[in-house]
Amino acid sequence: MQSLAADLELAAVTKAYGDTTAVDRVSLKIPAGTYCCLLGPSGCGKSSTLRMIAGHEFISDGDVMIGNTIVNDLPPAKRGTAMMFQNYALFPHLSVRENVAFSLKMAGTPKAERLSRAEEMLSLVDMGRYGDRLPAQLSGGQQQRVALARALVTNPTVLLLDEPLSALDPFLRIRMRAELKRYQRDFGISFIHVTHSQEEAMALADMVVVMNDGRIEQVGSPREIFNQPKTRFVAQFMGGHNVVSDAGRAYAVRADKVRLLGTVSSDETSSQRATVTDVEYQGMTVHVAMRRSDGTDLLATLAEHEFDRAPVSVGDEVQVGWHASDRHELAA
């Protein structure tokens, strides 16, 4: 079995269920060894895209290529992909070791060999001591490591992860996030990770693919996506952005670039005048929500000391502004 990383390419991949199109001509190239996050709200087609790459969903139109092979009609095991399921889908009747050895057993590997290989994978994910346990006897994080070992035991070229962290509590989620990134680096293969959390995508990905309504909105590094959102949707979905329209054009302004210029008297008529609608203390920062006189909602994220210099409270009239270089024009 090949263990080399391979490029993955989607060419106008489409998934239609009757009249509804879940994925609409998605084209994407993921170089070998990339941590790629498919990011979007639920129902945006990110899971369908992943399942088509995995071979768990038939492709209505277009092609999926792994390396130099078109894999449209190949079953998952023949594609060199492996999938890690949202709830891990560990076989409840098999021990941890047998779970990891499952795909080797299916391929007809002799018992001694597959069990020692499983043992090897388990120690790689720090689960060597738990080989005899049943999945139900493990914690969420441990189950995830076993699921990872089970997926990686076949030396896949691409690992597909369907919302792998959503079943964990927040603290464990951050720890497992770091582990996933580490395994991706160690194995050097591509991880394609579906998530609806922009925070998760930014922390993990080399390449973020923001999807909406069955289409790709933007592809880029986390920095590109966050600092240069192409569309209103991306700016709003990534969060931390104000979308404002001036003279018929839409702009994104990062919330931490918005400045409060002090309270103003009510007779001053400025388009940049706003009323404070909410103040949230967040620890290191303070979120100040405002409504501009033209009805646009604005959010400013201020460092605590910055806020303390000129504190505002709900109902105050303030003057807001930002540098022209800090606003970023949106395509739509």
Place this chain on the structure above:
Amino acid sequence: MTKTLEAPADAGAAPQDKRRDAAAGRVRRTSWTPRWVAYAQAAPMALVFLLFFVLPLVATFIVSFWNYTEYSIEPAFVTTNYTDVFYGCFSGGSALCTTFATYLSTLKFVAIVWAATLGIGFTVAYFLAFHVRTLPMQITLFMICTIPFWTSNVIRMISWIPLLGRNGLVNETLVSAGLIDTPIEWLLYSDFAVALALIHLYTLFMVVPIFNSMMRIDRSLIEAAYDGGASGFQTLTNVIIPLVKPGILIGSIFVVTIVTGDYLTIGIMGGQQIASVGKVIQTQINFLQFPIAAANAIVLLAVVLLTIWGMLRLVDIRKEL
């Protein structure tokens, strides 16, 4: 097993609780429902069980040791009824004694009916659980499976007669189609007819628990198996069958115990020519030989209980439920 483990813990905890309660000076309430309500809810079923199941069973057990003659039944404690049941069984003769022969005949039906209902039941349940996608359709098809149960057992058996009889529908059709010259004799009042009727009657007892087990299998497990390169058959043997084992076991217990004690179906469909344990007991009751009938009933009960015990050894049902 769990009892013995928990017992010391309970023993350790109880005095502590008592001390705390004593310190508080009163018993702490643990629920808004008065305790007697729970007992009241269980009482009707417990009463029915006691009056109509436990008491008769105890009576049967006692009577099985009584003495009887052609004209009387006397309270006593003799084991002659049991030695009569097994008369000639352990004498070392080459021919089987009546009791063993009867049990062997019953065992044959149990084996045939169990294998057939398991095969059909598993297939039907698999179809319902994995191929029918929508819940309303599953419910509809499930209801169709239960249609035979809308009529009585006896009527369902009798309705086989016009179909399978010497001049029944099957024979008429085969003769007029020129496939056979003379009607097939073994269609009715035969082992075949008995097995057919039993399978028809009891397949649903296999379908229901297996279907229930299958519906509880997480669909992502099947995908995970497919992802791991398992073929359809490998998924069946490595994932689905191990996970529906409890369902198979429960269905098997239903079918095996019912068929072991059945004498109505064997009587009607076998034309009263095929022996069964139930039939033996019924005959003895007709001759008012209650003590030996009771002894036979106790032996039958013991055989059924042993069978269930053996089957439970195969699958740890407590773990699976």
